[in-house]
Amino acid sequence: MAAKRTIPTGKGVSPPFWTPELTKLDKMVQERKNERKRDALIRWRRKVLAGTALGRWKENVAKLSATDSASWNPVKSIYAPRPLTLLLLVVDGHPPSKRKQAQALANMRMARSTKAQHAAEMKMPSTRRSTFRPITEAGLGVALRELSSGTAPGTDEIQCEELKQLGRASRRHILRLFNYSLRAGKVPAKWRQGIIVPLLKPNKPANSMASFRPVTLTSTLCKLMERIVARGVRDWIEDNLQSQRAGFRPARSTLDTLMKVTSAVRRRKDGEKTAAVFIDCARAFDSVDHGCIVK
Incomplete structure (x- = not known):
């Protein structure tokens, strides 16, 4: 308080x-x-x-x-008129309750499973794990500075600004919590909970469930630890990604892909044509099997 x-x-x-x-x-x-x-x-x-x-x-x-x-x-x-940003549904001439609206949104999202029908079960690797490297105070300090201010907290109601103001003793308590969680492979139950907020997509009607994108507000402490872990495994991930991929990678952008496409067009010989195929998967995150991606 x-x-x-x-x-x-x-x-x-x-x-x-x-x-x-x-x-x-x-x-x-x-x-x-x-x-x-x-x-x-x-x-x-x-x-x-x-x-x-x-x-x-x-x-x-x-x-x-x-x-x-x-x-x-x-x-x-x-x-300019403000667009309606709240979900507006009418069933049998009356707006349903908030609980029914939330259930309808959940049913629509659950209809597209992230589990492929014939995908194999994900199993723990049989090889020995790499040596555990505990998080240091320096690594925690860098992650705290990278936290964005003004973001909404999760169910624990811990703000990013509050974490940034912690003293050295409090940061050491967080370090012990993070290192124990990583060493034991366990996370607090509160970190696995989130608040799902439906946000209206730009230029979409508010009376359709498909017009909303669900955003989950999770624990700020959990996001802080995830940021540190992501920094630690980034080098390994970079070695296993294709060089052509530019999305969500540091020091890369769509300009890299545009340059490669432009170079391919310019290298064609006289009289030859260049064809390009663009694929946009609707609800890709909801429908792609995560186990297949990891494999």
Whole structure:
């Protein structure tokens, strides 16, 4: 509770019209002990803030141009209708309860199994495991710095900002928890639970289940350990991936693939044609057997 009261969460982006004068007034309000003088400073700060915001607005309006596409962005943000982002279903003329909507979404997703019909069962490798390498304080520090602020927590309600503010003693407790989990091959039951939130896909109707993409909010502690483990196995994975693959790999992007396609087109001889096949698997993550991928 103390952490939630004292540690700010979110990205903490300041308004674009914030000035050093407003920062100074904020500091003066916090330091002023006399209640009467403090209230007077607060009233003055509100007046300065309103004047600064109005001046910033007039400045932006003066820069608007009908031929500049960037000028239409603030206009659209004010006057454009907001698309419906909540699931809206009607059954027999009445909207179903939230529980029934959640069950319908779950039934639709479960209809496409990630287990292939004739796929072999995944088994533990018979070879000896590699030597266990415990997570170090340095590795934990790097992973903490890479955590994104302003993300939604899981069922444990632990924020990324709270983890970043932990002292050395608390970080050592987390290290012991992580290393025990990896050494024993066990994770807390809370880490295997998540909150599934359906998000509306861009430009899709809100009255269709297929228009929503489920996003699972999991434990921040679990994601922190997963980040450290992913960094540790990245070298092994890189050696087992095809060189043509660029997705989800460090220092690579779609530009690498585009360059290879462009080079293949330019290398063709006069009179020859180049053909390309593009495959987009719908719900690939839901339908591809994970065991086959690992194998």
